[in-house]
Amino acid sequence: MSCSGTIEKITSKSEPIFRSRLVNMVVNCIIKDGKKTLAYQIIYRAVKNIQQKTETNTLLVLRQAIHRVTPNIGVKI
Template sequence: MRKTKKKNKIYFPDPKFNDSLVTRFVNHLMKNGKKNIAYKIFYNAMKKIDLIKEKEDKTALEIWKEGLKNVMPHVEVRSRRMGGSNIQVPIPISSNSKITKAMKLLISCAFIRNEKTMSNKLAFEIWDAFKEQGEAVKRKENIHKMAEANKAFSHFRF
């Protein structure tokens, strides 16, 4: 084989929820190596979700995981040069890549919201993702629509 398999990175569990997925999310949220600030933003967002949930029996962490699952894309389109033109080829995404794309979508959509603090932005974006609305879910649906529109080229997979 020409390509070697990529080693899966091991993430240590976070101090509060004891979950390695939270650490992974915080690593994507972190800017300029300031992990403590990223943890603070995430934990404040979880507190805010606890306050805004109405009649939900789930905890804030379960709501976050459900929202992450709702934002997760299952296919993506990649450009491939065929003849003289570029075509968009839909390709299924690996499970590890799905999680990464969902986290990045959630964070980028939270960043452009109009709330005051980043923890509020993140909390409301997670809540919208849990309710299957909001910008992150729209972007996921756009990715799926692009893949559906280019379904005819799916036999050109890499």
């Protein structure tokens, strides 16, 4: 017998301070030894330094930095 209910799509949770999925994805990439709080501290410290050095939106700067380091061409192996 098949399920008659609908399946809800699971969405990733946004992080608590900036409410940005981008920050959450970066944190998940830099997790060290499974310590997510340490990864959040690293990101928040970096964002604080960006905010002190530039007067622009920190999430915009983070988004631009990630866009610049991603490859333009997809590579298939």
